[in-house]
Structure formats: structure tokens, C-alpha cells
Amino acid sequence: MSDGETIALVERAPTLDEYRRLRASVGWNEVDADGIVAGLSSSLYAVVLERDGEAVGCGRVVGDGGIYLYLQDVIVLPELQGQGWGARIMDAVMQYVEEAARPGSFVGLMAAKDAEGFYLRYGFERRADDRPGMVWMR
DSSP: OOTTOOEEEESSOOOHHHHHHHHHHTTOOOOOHHHHHHHHHTOSEEEEEEETTEEEEEEEEEEOSSSEEEEEEEEEOGGGTTTTHHHHHHHHHHHHHHHHOOTTOEEEEOOOTTOHHHHHTTTOOOOOTTSOOOOOOO
16 A cells, blocks of 8 residues: 555445456456346445545345345455455454344355455354355356
């Protein structure tokens, strides 16, 4: 970060363009624009990390708001990774989760490659091999 730059965490969902740019920056696949708009507007909670008003990171919580909560899209631009910004996003997301999760709630996430250790710090555990997670993508 250079002199004069301001980085702030703002409680809001990223815009369509911000979301697309953040996903592309970390090599994630493209997603249908209508799907993105529907998904972002249905977030239970979202934060955007802004540098001088430009989105440089984000994180969301999705789910049914009762039993199931999932952390999604915890992204930080590659040039800002390793500087604690992902932890700032996760701290905000986890504060929401701790307030919203009811007894017996399931809180899950799908970690990006090589990010498992990051989430272990927040109390997440790898699923046992006899309880595999599954995915279906269109």
C-alpha cells in the first residue's frame, strides 16, 4: 500500500462488475450475469474491501438464514494477499455468522486451492473422507 491510500471494509455486496473483476483476478470461472445479480442480491451478509473507493476484496454469507449458512466468495486481489486483508474480511463475516447461527446450525464453505489453512484458524474443519462434500455445476 502506498502513502495516501485508504483501505476500508464496507458492509455491502459487490456490484456485478466488481464481482466479475474480483473473480477473474483469482482465476475463478465466469458466471452468468443474471445469476450473479440474483446471487449477490440474495446474500444474507456481504462486505467489500475498498481501496480508495475501488473494490479490492469481498466476502459473503449465503444460505437459508436459519439452519444452513455458507461462506462464499472470500476474495482479495492477488497483489494484496498475505497482508491481513483476507483476515479482516473473515473477521467481519464470522462476526455475522456468530450472531446469526442458531444452535445446531451448519456453517460451511468450499476453500480455494491452498487456502485450507486460512480457514482452519477460524475453527473450520476438513470434512472426513467418509462424509465427502459433493458439487454439481452447470
